[in-house]
Amino acid sequence: MKKQIKVDLGxxxxxxxxxxxxxxxxxxxxxxxxxxxxxxxxxxxxxxxxCIKNFLPxxxxxxxxxxxxxxxxxxxxxxxxxxxxxxxxxxxxxxAFGGGVVGDLAGFVAAILLRGxxxxxxxxxxxxxxxxxVGGKVAINSLYGKNLLGSFYQPKAVICDLDxxxxxxxxxxxxxxxxxxxxxxxxxxxxFSYLDSNYNDILQGDERHLLEIVAKSCQIKADxxxxxxxxxxxxxxxxFGHTFAHVFETETNYxxxxxxxxxxxxxxxMAMQMxxxxxxxxxxxxxxxxxxxxxxxxxxxxxxxRQSWLVDNLVQHLFKDxxxxxxxxxxxxxxxxxxxxxxxxxxxxxxxxxxKDFI
Ligand SMILES: NC(=O)c1ccc[n+]([C@@H]2O[C@H](COP(=O)([O-])OP(=O)(O)OC[C@H]3O[C@@H](n4cnc5c(N)ncnc54)[C@H](O)[C@@H]3O)[C@@H](O)[C@H]2O)c1
Numbered sequence: 372m373k374k375q376i377k378v379d380l381g382x383x384x385x386x387x388x389x390x391x392x393x394x395x396x397x398x399x400x401x402x403x404x405x406x407x408x409x410x411x412x413x414x415x416x417x418x419x420x421x422c423i424k425n426f427l428p429x430x431x432x433x434x435x436x437x438x439x440x441x442x443x444x445x446x447x448x449x450x451x452x453x454x455x456x457x458x459x460x461x462x463x464x465x466x467a468f469g470g471g472v473v474g475d476l477a478g479f480v481a482a483i484l485l486r487g488x489x490x491x492x493x494x495x496x497x498x499x500x501x502x503x504x505v506g507g508k509v510a511i512n513s514l515y516g517k518n519l520l521g522s523f524y525q526p527k528a529v530i531c532d533l534d535x536x537x538x539x540x541x542x543x544x545x546x547x548x549x550x551x552x553x554x555x556x557x558x559x560x561x562x563f564s565y566l567d568s569n570y571n572d573i574l575q576g577d578e579r580h581l582l583e584i585v586a587k588s589c590q591i592k593a594d595x596x597x598x599x600x601x602x603x604x605x606x607x608x609x610x611f612g613h614t615f616a617h618v619f620e621t622e623t624n625y626x627x628x629x630x631x632x633x634x635x636x637x638x639x640x641m642a643m644q645m646x647x648x649x650x651x652x653x654x655x656x657x658x659x660x661x662x663x664x665x666x667x668x669x670x671x672x673x674x675x676x677r678q679s680w681l682v683d684n685l686v687q688h689l690f691k692d693x694x695x696x697x698x699x700x701x702x703x704x705x706x707x708x709x710x711x712x713x714x715x716x717x718x719x720x721x722x723x724x725x726x727k728d729f730i
Contacts, residue, residue: 374586378505378593380525380600387505387529387589390582394532397466398426400491404464406430408454410477411468412437415495418538423468423493430466431457435473439625442476442511444520450480464489467526470496470543471503471631475518478509482524492526495535497547498632501554501588504529506596506606516691517617517625523601531589533581545668546632548573549612551584552667553639554591556660557611560709562587567663574667608711611703612639614689615725619673621688622680629676636669637729645725646704649714656708673730680730682723689722 373390388396401407407430411420414437433450435441454463467477467490474492481490492504510521536544555563566573566584573580592609599606615638619629629637643660646652664671673680689700700717 372582374582376586376589376593378525379597383525385526385528387531387593389500389531389533389585389589391533391578393530394422394426394493394534396530397423397491397493400528401427401464401466403462404489405462406457406459407464407466408433408459409466409468410435410450410473410480412441412470412473415469415473419468419495419535422532422534423466427466435476437469437472439472439512439627441472442479442518444511447476447480447483447511450476451484454480454484459484459488461485461488464491464527466491466493467504468493468495469499470494471499474499474503475508475510475521478507478524478526479511479521482509482522487524489527490524492529494529494531496539497536497544497585498550499547500531500536500585501547502550502592504531505589505592507600512625516621529589531585533578533585536576536581542630543632544574544576546630546635548667549632549636549639549669551588552663553609553611553635554588556639556643556705556708557608557703557711558591558595558709559587560707562591563660563663563708567659570663570667607701607713608703611705611711612636612642614638614702615641618685618688618726619676619680621691622684623677633670633676636664636667637671637673640664640669640671641725641729642702642704644728645702645717645721646706648721648725649704651704651706651712651714652708656705660705660708671729682726682730685726685730686719686723 376387409432416434465481467474494500494504507523507525509524510518513519612635616634619634647657704714
């Protein structure tokens with residue numbers, strides 16, 4: 372069974388197709404292009420390239436080294452030159468085949484080549500299926516921080532073939548699940564209850580539940596993006612837990628010591644604690660939410676990842692957060708499970724207090 376979700380953005384609308392064997396759908400989408408370029412990483416290439424190859428007409432394939440380091444100007448430039456060497460035109464198509472790194476990088480390349488050529492996202496990690504492939508944020512990293520060079524550039528389609536998840540290491544699957552739980556926390560209490568009742572089957576990779584959680588996550592993100600494509604308001608709610616997460620990711624230099632999703636789970640626990648300290652949520656809601664993350668096996672204390680952390684360094688990273696306005700701290704907090712709010716002008720001391728509870 373397959374599900375289809377529309378991201379409603381006027382003449383830039385597109386569909387997300389989700390299901391087992393959904394990759395077959397790609398042949399219906401690629402017939403009208405003058406040239407097709409598949410961008411993937413070495414791991415995905417070795418595991419799954421044959422699956423996609425069979426459904427594409429003649430194409431060029433570019434394989435990058437897996438890992439966050441690929442989101443650089445050097446790699447982006449290299450890819451552009453390899454593509455331009457083959458005389459592309461504005462009717463060419465890029466297919467991003469991989470996790471969030473490949474999606475962000477290939478989308479960035481698509482946005483700048485000839486001032487923009489079409490691209491399709493074929494995500495292969497849970498995180499990419501439920502988050503990075505949807506919504507059109509494309510980016511590479513700068514020496515000064517992550518995702519600082521980029522654009523809003525929507526794909527023509529997203530194809531989430533759940534079969535790809537079978538090869539994903541457990542640690543990566545759980546990291547992706549953090550974003551799934553996030554949607555329950557920020558937007559849908561019923562979805563949270565569903566996750567809390569079925570987490571065991573989900574972790575076992577039960578097909579029916581995988582289809583449900585990917586589809587529901589994409590639907591929630593699609594609705595938010597349709598309301599606020601360029602993050603002028605509500606889209607910031609999707610950053611729940613991310614402000615805390617970024618300070619740990621920056622401190623570890625995005626080395627993989629703490630994965631993005633692991634940092635988000637820890638960050639969500641901290642954001643809930645902050646919500647509790649501000650009397651936005653009560654103790655029973657806090658316990659319910661934290662219990663869920665604990666049952667899943669998330670490490671909700673930063674000492675699991677590194678024995679000691681320097682508060683001063685973490686605070687410095689906090690001030691680089693893109694959400695801050697005129698040096699005032701902005702956090703996404705919960706006022707109950709299923710409803711998030713943007714809270715401005717948060718006291719730095721409160722951030723430090725919460726930080727100290729978790730490091
Ligand atoms: N654009 C957005 O809105 C957005 C949102 C969230 C995250 N991101 C970005 O996404 C990136 C993280 O994405 P990610 O977690 O998918 O990481 P990733 O792309 O690095 O993938 C994680 C690892 O899994 C491997 N892999 C991918 N698919 C696999 C499969 N099916 N089986 C086995 N191994 C597989 C990859 O080779 C890689 O080693 C970050 O760069 C982050 O900034 C972007």
